[in-house]
Amino acid sequence: MGIMDERKFRILQAIIDDYILTAVPVGSRTISKKYDMGLSSATIRNEMSDLEELGYLDQPHVSAGRIPSAKAYRLYVDQLLQAGLLHSDSEDAVRAHFRGRRRQMEDVIDHAAQVLSNLTHYTAVVLPPTGPQPRIRTVQLVPVNDGAALVVIVTDSGIVRDTVIRVSDQLDSDTLYAISKTLTAELRGRTLQEAVELLPALTGRLKENERLLQGLNAFLNESSGVSRPRVAIGGRSNILSYPEYNDMEKARSFLTLMETRDKLASIIAQQGEMAFTVRIGPETGVPEMADCSIVTATYSTRSGQQGTIGVIGPTRMQYSRVLSILNTMGHQLTELFAENNLQEPEQK
Amino acid sequence: MGIMDERKFRILQAIIDDYILTAVPVGSRTISKKYDMGLSSATIRNEMSDLEELGYLDQPHVSAGRIPSAKAYRLYVDQLLQAGLLHSDSEDAVRAHFRGRRRQMEDVIDHAAQVLSNLTHYTAVVLPPTGPQPRIRTVQLVPVNDGAALVVIVTDSGIVRDTVIRVSDQLDSDTLYAISKTLTAELRGRTLQEAVELLPALTGRLKENERLLQGLNAFLNESSGVSRPRVAIGGRSNILSYPEYNDMEKARSFLTLMETRDKLASIIAQQGEMAFTVRIGPETGVPEMADCSIVTATYSTRSGQQGTIGVIGPTRMQYSRVLSILNTMGHQLTELFAENNLQEPEQK
DNA sequence: GTTAGCACTCACCGGGGTCGAGTGCTAACT
DNA sequence: AGTTAGCACTCGACCCCGGTGAGTGCTAAC
Numbered sequence: 001m002g003i004m005d006e007r008k009f010r011i012l013q014a015i016i017d018d019y020i021l022t023a024v025p026v027g028s029r030t031i032s033k034k035y036d037m038g039l040s041s042a043t044i045r046n047e048m049s050d051l052e053e054l055g056y057l058d059q060p061h062v063s064a065g066r067i068p069s070a071k072a073y074r075l076y077v078d079q080l081l082q083a084g085l086l087h088s089d090s091e092d093a094v095r096a097h098f099r100g101r102r103r104q105m106e107d108v109i110d111h112a113a114q115v116l117s118n119l120t121h122y123t124a125v126v127l128p129p130t131g132p133q134p135r136i137r138t139v140q141l142v143p144v145n146d147g148a149a150l151v152v153i154v155t156d157s158g159i160v161r162d163t164v165i166r167v168s169d170q171l172d173s174d175t176l177y178a179i180s181k182t183l184t185a186e187l188r189g190r191t192l193q194e195a196v197e198l199l200p201a202l203t204g205r206l207k208e209n210e211r212l213l214q215g216l217n218a219f220l221n222e223s224s225g226v227s228r229p230r231v232a233i234g235g236r237s238n239i240l241s242y243p244e245y246n247d248m249e250k251a252r253s254f255l256t257l258m259e260t261r262d263k264l265a266s267i268i269a270q271q272g273e274m275a276f277t278v279r280i281g282p283e284t285g286v287p288e289m290a291d292c293s294i295v296t297a298t299y300s301t302r303s304g305q306q307g308t309i310g311v312i313g314p315t316r317m318q319y320s321r322v323l324s325i326l327n328t329m330g331h332q333l334t335e336l337f338a339e340n341n342l343q344e345p346e347q348k
Numbered sequence: 349m350g351i352m353d354e355r356k357f358r359i360l361q362a363i364i365d366d367y368i369l370t371a372v373p374v375g376s377r378t379i380s381k382k383y384d385m386g387l388s389s390a391t392i393r394n395e396m397s398d399l400e401e402l403g404y405l406d407q408p409h410v411s412a413g414r415i416p417s418a419k420a421y422r423l424y425v426d427q428l429l430q431a432g433l434l435h436s437d438s439e440d441a442v443r444a445h446f447r448g449r450r451r452q453m454e455d456v457i458d459h460a461a462q463v464l465s466n467l468t469h470y471t472a473v474v475l476p477p478t479g480p481q482p483r484i485r486t487v488q489l490v491p492v493n494d495g496a497a498l499v500v501i502v503t504d505s506g507i508v509r510d511t512v513i514r515v516s517d518q519l520d521s522d523t524l525y526a527i528s529k530t531l532t533a534e535l536r537g538r539t540l541q542e543a544v545e546l547l548p549a550l551t552g553r554l555k556e557n558e559r560l561l562q563g564l565n566a567f568l569n570e571s572s573g574v575s576r577p578r579v580a581i582g583g584r585s586n587i588l589s590y591p592e593y594n595d596m597e598k599a600r601s602f603l604t605l606m607e608t609r610d611k612l613a614s615i616i617a618q619q620g621e622m623a624f625t626v627r628i629g630p631e632t633g634v635p636e637m638a639d640c641s642i643v644t645a646t647y648s649t650r651s652g653q654q655g656t657i658g659v660i661g662p663t664r665m666q667y668s669r670v671l672s673i674l675n676t677m678g679h680q681l682t683e684l685f686a687e688n689n690l691q692e693p694e695q696k
Numbered sequence: 697g698t699t700a701g702c703a704c705t706c707a708c709c710g711g712g713g714t715c716g717a718g719t720g721c722t723a724a725c726t
Numbered sequence: 727a728g729t730t731a732g733c734a735c736t737c738g739a740c741c742c743c744g745g746t747g748a749g750t751g752c753t754a755a756c
Contacts, residue, residue, distance in 0.1 A: 027718050040730050045719065063718050063736045138521075140490040144502045152500055154492045173486075173532075177525055184521075236584070237603035240596060248588060255585035255603070375749050388699050393750065411705045411749050 004054060010037060011047050012056055016068045016076050020316045023243050025065035070281040070315065073293070077278045077319050109232040112309065112333060117235025119325050122313035123258065124234040125268050129337070131305030133191035139183040141167075141176040141212075149176055149212070151219060153192075156303060165215025179209065183216075196220045231265045233258060244291055244314045257288045268296060268310045275330075276323065281315045293317045297326040299333035309333070352402060358385060359395050360404055364416045364424050368664045371591050373413035418629040418663065421641070425626045425667050457580040460657065460681060465583025467673050470661035471606065472582040473616050477685070479653030481539035487531040489515075489524040489560075497524060497560070499567060501540075504651060513563025527557065531564075544568045579613045581606060592639055592662045605636045616644060616658045623678075624671065629663050641665045645674040647681035657681070 014035040018026045028044040031037075048066055051057045056075070057066040068076075109126050116124035134155035142150040147169045167176075186202060187195050199217050203210075236258050245251045258264060267286055277296045279285075284294050295317070296310035309329055311322050362383040366374045376392040379385075396414055399405045404423065405414040416424075457474050464472035482503035490498040495517045515524075534550060535543050547565050551558075584606050593599045606612060615634055625644045627633075632642055643665070644658035657677055659670050 025718090029718075041718090042730050042732090043728085046729090049720080059719090061737065062720095063716095063738075065718065137493075138491055140488070142488040142490075142500050142502060143486055145485075150500065150502060152490050152498065154490060154498060173529070181521070234607075236607060237600055240600045240603065246596060248594060251599075252585055252588045255588070259582075259584060373749090377749075389749090390699050390701090390751095391697085394698090397751080407750090409706065410751095411747095412707075413749065 007037075008047055008051055011044060012051055012068070012072060013076070015048075015051075015057065015066060016072060016316075019068055020318055023314075023316060025060055025067050027065035030065070068316070070283070073280045073315055073319075074283075077280070077323075080320055080323065081276065081278075106230065106232075108333075108336065109230070110234075112329065113232040113234035115234075116309060116311065116325070116329055117238055120311050120313070120318075120322050121235070121238055121241070122311045122317065122322070123236055123238055125264060125308075125310045125312065126232045126234075127265060127268060127308040127310075128230060128232075129299075129301045129305035129307035131301075131303070133193060134303075134305075136187045136190050136192065136195060139187055140180045141183075143171075143173050143176055151216060155192075163219045165212065165219060167212040167215070168209060171209070171212075179212070192220055231261050231268070233261075233264070239313070242314045244316075253288045254292070257286070268294065268308055274298075276326070278319070278323075291315050293319075295319065295322050295326060297323075297330040299330040299337070301334075301337040307333070355385075356395055356399055359392060360399055360416070360420060361424070363396075363405070363414060364420060364664075367416055368666055371662075371664060373408055373415050375413035378413070416664070418631070421628045421663055421667075422631075425628070425671075428668055428671065429624065429626075454578065454580075456681075456684065457578070458582075460677065461580040461582030463582075464657060464659065464673070464677055465586055467677075468659050468661070468666075468670055469583070469586055469589070470659045470665065470670070471584055471586050473612060473656075473658045473660065474580045474582075475613060475616060475656040475658075476578060476580075477647075477649045477653035477655035479649075479651070481541060482651075484535045484538050484540065484543060487535055488528045489531075491519070491521050491524055499564060503540075511567045513560065513567060515560040515563070516557060519557070519560075527560070540568055579609050579616070581609075581612070587661070590662045592664075601636045602640075605634070616642065616656055622646075624674070626667070626671075639663050641667075643667065643670050643674060645671075645678040647678040647685070649682075649685040655681070 011031060014031050014037070015026050018030060018034065028041040028048060031044050032039055032041045048057060052059060052066060056069055056072040058069050059066055106128075109128050113124045113126040116126065136153060137156050138152075138154040140152045140154075142152060144150050144164055147166055148164055149167045149171070150164050171179075183202075187198065190198060196217065199213060199220065203213060236255060239245050239254055240251055245254065267284070267289075275297060277294075279294045281289075281291055281293065284290075284292060289312070291314060292312055293315050294310055294312050296308050298306050298308055300306045309326060311317075311326060313322070359379060362379050362385070363374050366378060366382065376389040376396060379392050380387055380389045396405060400407060400414060404417055404420040406417050407414055454476075457476050461472045461474040464474065484501060485504050486500075486502040488500045488502075490500060492498050492512055495514055496512055497515045497519070498512050519527075531550075535546065538546060544565065547561060547568070551561060584603060587593050587602055588599055593602065615632070615637075623645060625642075627642045629637075629639055629641065632638075632640060637660070639662060640660055641663045642658055642660050644656050646654050646656055648654045657674060659665075659674060661670070
């Protein structure tokens with residue numbers, strides 16, 4: 001009796017499909033009529049009763065229909081993932097949106113989040129690529145002012161970091177250039193981390209420029225540390241269109257969460273090497289998202305860094321559509337970063 | 349009968365105060381009791397009737413209290429502004445939030461928006477400074493890759509713009525430096541706009557580097573154009589706490605508006621030279637904000653550029669509090685940019 | 697000019713009744 | 727044994743309704 005057979009599965013699937021579409025508890029009659037399996041409502045009822053016992057269905061109250069549990073969704077997407085991604089029809093839509101010229105990293109990220117939310121009608125999150133410590137390729141000092149210079153560090157992943165530091169007044173453009181060459185020679189090929197450690201060793205060579213080294217040190221320290229990823233978010237307010245978020249309190253706490261970028265980033269961040277992650281309801285581990293699902297995919301850059309794109313929506317998400325969109329979007333981004341062999345700096 | 353006298357004004361003030369606090373239509377009895385002016389409810393009623401005729405009060409339905417009209421708020425804040433800003437007690441709170449070290453421009457902007465929304469409990473918007481065309485101080489090319497270089501342009505307002513452009517393969521670091529010096533010599537003191545026009549004249553001098561000039565040209569063109577200001581927003585979801593936005597549809601359209609940065613920026617952007625702007629309800633000129641008010645203030649940088657900070661909330665906003673907070677916040681930002689005489693680059 | 701009094705209006709609230717979708721169970725049918 | 731028709735039952739959604747109370751406008755008296 002209690003075992004999950006082929007027919008139960010088909011019924012469950014129908015229930016999930018219907019619920020995803022309507023957000024209304026679905027009854028036995030609906031299934032037997034709209035999804036013509038040659039069974040009467042009574043039979044469906046029996047099966048549904050079994051499915052509830054197995055934990056795949058919940059009943060909000062005695063005389064409403066059933067709604068799928070988190071466990072049901074889990075089963076659903078697992079099957080979906082196994083079967084391979086279905087209709088990749090959205091491919092064109094995604095492609096079309098990337099026609100425009102690729103701009104700076106941040107713009108690409110923002111744009112991607114925008115597109116993703118437009119296509120899915122859910123909230124979209126895009127994390128910039130992170131990965132193996134980038135290695136320094138060039139260090140250059142640009143005069144800004146008397147007593148101030150801009151440090152530009154170019155790394156092999158193309159990411160440019162810069163900041164203004166104070167230097168002693170007497171340094172003119174040529175001197176700065178000479179120092180730049182020394183620094184480049186010494187630090188090339190190192191990670192930022194290593195550079196921090198190496199810096200004291202250079203104090204001898206450049207001891208007249210104590211101030212400069214001091215500033216440089218502070219900058220490197222900061223950059224090498226937790227380089228807070230500037231996550232891009234799109235379609236924050238999309239969630240409000242879904243009846244499960246008609247409750248103001250819920251909506252508020254969700255949107256507040258969306259505002260704390262750091263927290264959001266850590267929630268989204270991919271851990272494993274998997275192409276896709278689907279976290280359903282409680283699996284998100286975030287109380288505010290008790291009835292949300294998070295679907296993420298990865299993309300990568302030429303230099304092997306990995307970024308994450310994700311979609312957040314109600315548990316009754318159109319998983320198949322979302323997965324397919326995420327898939328092509330991931331490919332597009334990967335392509336974008338590949339063809340574009342000189343990688344743009346990450347800022348405005 | 350129809351003229352606005354001192355007593356009417358006091359009554360109107362009481363009504364506004366009460367409504368701002370409670371968001372509930374306020375009746376004659378409430379006024380005569382809570383705000384002890386030596387008048388009976390009947391008298392208040394008569395006055396209220398007059399005030400309604402004058403257009404300062406609205407009546408949602410016959411037997412509810414009155415609520416202040418946009419015209420009433422207008423009068424209220426005008427009087428507030430004339431009287432000078434009241435209790436600047438929030439000064440400390442603002443100060444406290446700026447203790448931390450000032451970081452890059454974008455961070456400052458973000459942080460300011462955050463603080464502003466926390467203090468006011470409304471939605472806050474901060475526009476980065478814009479102003480007279482910045483003038484070029486230095487142009488420098490930094491090698492990134494074979495065939496690619498980073499262009500860094502430092503302007504007198506300290507803003508640094510950069511991008512990666514393609515150059516011919518044979519250019520090594522020293523050659524790039526030489527070209528940089530030429531470019532700097534030629535372009536120093538020009539605005540970006542002027543630089544675009546001057547560039548063709550340089551083609552003779554640097555004709556071997558057609559590619560470089562081409563890239564530089566594109567970059568300058570882009571930068572000198574509409575440099576879309578990266579507006580920072582804080583407390584987007586705060587608006588949801590106010591009963592006037594209990595309607596989901598309204599909330600949605602508001603939040604959607606908040607997501608289109610460009611539009612928002614153009615709404616917020618200060619036109620005049622005034623220290624404060626208060627736009628109430630219809631005065632905003634944005635249908636989505638029919639029952640919002642926008643209060644803005646300006647701050648300025650050492651080099652005379654001006655930025656805008658603003659707060660968006662329901663029409664029954666705590667104007668006095670908000671004005672006072674905006675005031676000190678503006679001062680703080682101005683101070684911050686003044687002491688900090690080397691201005692930080694505007695990017696990450 | 698102010699106030700007490702009064703009739704009137706109308707949103708809001710809670711109770712009761714109806715409706716209908718949906719269930720669980722039983723008995724009959726294949 | 728599995729499937730189905732039938733039926734009683736449950737319970738939320740909706741509507742109607744009268745009571746309540748805050749608030750008004752008007753009038754007459756102070």
